[in-house]
Amino acid sequence: MDTLATTGRKNALDTSLGKKPALLSAENLMLGYGGKTIVDQLSLEIPAGQITAIIGPNGCGKSTLLAGLARLMKPKAGRVLLNGRCIHQQQGRSVARQLALLPQQMLAPDGLTVAELVRFGRQPHQGMLQRWSDTDARHVEQAMELTRVSALAGQPLDEVSGGQRQRAWLAMVVAQDTPLLLLDEPTSALDLGHQLEVFEVIRQLVRQGKTIVMVVHDIIAACRYADHMIAMKNGQVLASGTPDAVVTERLMQQLYGVNCQIMRDPVSGSLLLAGVNRTGHVL
Amino acid sequence: MTLQTNRTVYRMALVLTALALLFFVSLLFGAGPVGWQDSLWLLTGHGEGLGEQVHFTLFELRLPRTLLAIIVGAGLGASGVVLQTVTRNTLAEPGLLGVSAGASFAIVMAIYWGASASALNLQAAMAGALAGCLLVLAASQVSGTRQDPVRLILAGAALSGLLLAISSVLLLLDQRTADEMRFWLIGALAGRPFEAVRFSGLVTLAGICVLLFRLPALSALSLGHAVAVGLGHRPWQVQLTALLVVALLVGAATAAAGPIAFIGLVAPFAARAWVGPDIRNSFWPSLLLGSCILLAADIISRLVVIPYELPVGVVTAFIGAPVLLAVVRRQRMPTL
Numbered sequence: 001m002d003t004l005a006t007t008g009r010k011n012a013l014d015t016s017l018g019k020k021p022a023l024l025s026a027e028n029l030m031l032g033y034g035g036k037t038i039v040d041q042l043s044l045e046i047p048a049g050q051i052t053a054i055i056g057p058n059g060c061g062k063s064t065l066l067a068g069l070a071r072l073m074k075p076k077a078g079r080v081l082l083n084g085r086c087i088h089q090q091q092g093r094s095v096a097r098q099l100a101l102l103p104q105q106m107l108a109p110d111g112l113t114v115a116e117l118v119r120f121g122r123q124p125h126q127g128m129l130q131r132w133s134d135t136d137a138r139h140v141e142q143a144m145e146l147t148r149v150s151a152l153a154g155q156p157l158d159e160v161s162g163g164q165r166q167r168a169w170l171a172m173v174v175a176q177d178t179p180l181l182l183l184d185e186p187t188s189a190l191d192l193g194h195q196l197e198v199f200e201v202i203r204q205l206v207r208q209g210k211t212i213v214m215v216v217h218d219i220i221a222a223c224r225y226a227d228h229m230i231a232m233k234n235g236q237v238l239a240s241g242t243p244d245a246v247v248t249e250r251l252m253q254q255l256y257g258v259n260c261q262i263m264r265d266p267v268s269g270s271l272l273l274a275g276v277n278r279t280g281h282v283l
Numbered sequence: 284m285t286l287q288t289n290r291t292v293y294r295m296a297l298v299l300t301a302l303a304l305l306f307f308v309s310l311l312f313g314a315g316p317v318g319w320q321d322s323l324w325l326l327t328g329h330g331e332g333l334g335e336q337v338h339f340t341l342f343e344l345r346l347p348r349t350l351l352a353i354i355v356g357a358g359l360g361a362s363g364v365v366l367q368t369v370t371r372n373t374l375a376e377p378g379l380l381g382v383s384a385g386a387s388f389a390i391v392m393a394i395y396w397g398a399s400a401s402a403l404n405l406q407a408a409m410a411g412a413l414a415g416c417l418l419v420l421a422a423s424q425v426s427g428t429r430q431d432p433v434r435l436i437l438a439g440a441a442l443s444g445l446l447l448a449i450s451s452v453l454l455l456l457d458q459r460t461a462d463e464m465r466f467w468l469i470g471a472l473a474g475r476p477f478e479a480v481r482f483s484g485l486v487t488l489a490g491i492c493v494l495l496f497r498l499p500a501l502s503a504l505s506l507g508h509a510v511a512v513g514l515g516h517r518p519w520q521v522q523l524t525a526l527l528v529v530a531l532l533v534g535a536a537t538a539a540a541g542p543i544a545f546i547g548l549v550a551p552f553a554a555r556a557w558v559g560p561d562i563r564n565s566f567w568p569s570l571l572l573g574s575c576i577l578l579a580a581d582i583i584s585r586l587v588v589i590p591y592e593l594p595v596g597v598v599t600a601f602i603g604a605p606v607l608l609a610v611v612r613r614q615r616m617p618t619l
Binding site: 093100110 | 371499502503505506507508509510512513514515516517555559560561
């Protein structure tokens with residue numbers, strides 16, 4: 001009883017100070033398949049209105065963490081909080097109005113057009129009876145404009161280029177109109193130009209006040225576009241903070257087993273890795 | 284969107300007109316001695332002097348089997364399009380996957396153990412169809428079958444072959460119902476009691492209503508599990524409901540008309556070619572085309588070997604097998 005009263009008072013205190021619960025956070029999260037634990041005792045908080053990049057070596061559990069945050073996996077222990085409430089105790093549809101997910105592997109039936117795909121993003125906003133509203137149409141239109149796929153609306157998804165397809169999927173998630181977007185390697189398998197296009201879209205979303213969490217393989221791209229970084233290894237967070245604080249020569253050594261020098265891009269001002277070579281090897 | 288709505292309405296009107304036409308043709312023609320002239324007289328309200336036989340043929344023989352064709356065709360068309368969406372496999376069809384074989388095997392067993400052949404063994408059929416469905420689901424989870432649609436069909440063919448072989452042995456041992464069962468095992472709409480029509484009609488209607496509520500979730504499922512969850516659906520729950528309803532529909536269809544193959548393949552195939560792959564668009568066309576195709580097949584089955592009749596399953600096989608071959612022969616299997 002005592003503790004309950006204390007927590008109650010503490011919550012009241014928080015509210016009185018105007019402290020809102022974090023948009024998305026994890027508390028002692030433990031995730032895994034079968035008997036295998038992949039993410040262990042992990043706690044984090046996603047800063048609102050920023051791009052958060054999750055980085056780390058292959059198999060470190062970054063995609064698993066994203067799946068856990070997006071309620072694709074049920075935690076073995078701990079919990080994920082969306083707006084201060086456990087994500088698994090909220091209704092699927094109401095979560096889908098707050099949080100959108102772009103998975104890494106995307107499947108679409110043959111012949112599905114770009115516009116048809118983007119319209120799927122409105123499903124969480126549609127009831128059983130009211131089907132397609134002007135608001136839905138407007139959001140689909142805006143999402144397609146933002147991702148520059150409007151001209152492809154009637155084309156089948158399997159006939160557009162890889163970069164265009166990726167932007168069409170992004171448009172679907174944008175049309176969902178959620179304050180929070182989780183993207184699993186949104187630029188994997190894209191060439192440099194198409195990568196930049198996707199990152200520019202993501203930046204624009206943040207300018208509109210959205211919060212982005214993305215798993216990124218390319219550390220330089222992460223340095224350039226992320227406001228906040230979470231570096232993972234073996235299912236644990238090794239470091240988190242701004243790219244300047246997180247990306248150090250020591251951390252690169254810990255994460256990837258490489259020696260490198262960290263420099264600053266003279267044009268964009270973001271961090272760069274130079275002279276990367278494997279530990280023990282001399283150039 | 285209004286353009287799209289108009290097109291949907293237009294398409295529905297077209298299929299419904301075709302169905303209505305087939306309905307009248309089905310009442311007019313038969314293998315028996317009652318010709319279409321007499322039938323037409325009766326239907327247009329000049330039936331006073333026609334005698335009891337025409338009345339009986341039209342309303343007691345042709346009307347029930349016509350309704351049954353519509354019901355069973357709709358149930359199989361709906362089952363086909365749902366199974367194909369759930370397994371993401373264009374070849375998934377109750378007849379080919381062994382769901383129908385499971386249902387008919389259960390009925391044969393029930394009759395072998397003393398149930399009446401003329402009664403509607405709905406519970407047995409549904410249990411058998413459910414077992415078939417669960418086997419399908421298990422098989423579709425085995426690595427390899429997800430990427431290769433033909434493997435799932437091979438598993439289904441193996442299951443169907445095995446169950447049919449056991450059924451045949453049981454029929455050899457038990458002469459009591461062998462003749463009737465043999466006809467029914469190929470699939471036949473004729474001579475079913477009106478009770479069977481009404482009951483399978485109600486079950487099919489209920490199943491279709493449940494599926495209607497699941498259409499958005501099923502269509503999201505075709506974008507993969509993760510996307511479906513992201514859009515707020517619960518994939519496992521949706522899949523399970525869908526498979527239970529498919530078991531219900533196939534059970535009702537099989538109990539009433541035997542294991543009719545290929546309708547669940549051909550109807551959704553035609554529907555998708557017409558309205559695209561999204562199940563929200565292709566559900567109604569699949570269902571109505573299923574009715575049309577089965578009804579047309581039933582009419583053909585009465586007319587090719589007058590004064591005898593073919594089992595309707597033979598006719599659907601003749602329509603369906605070429606379509607199956609056409610799908611498989613394509614360079615790349617279409618995915619769902």
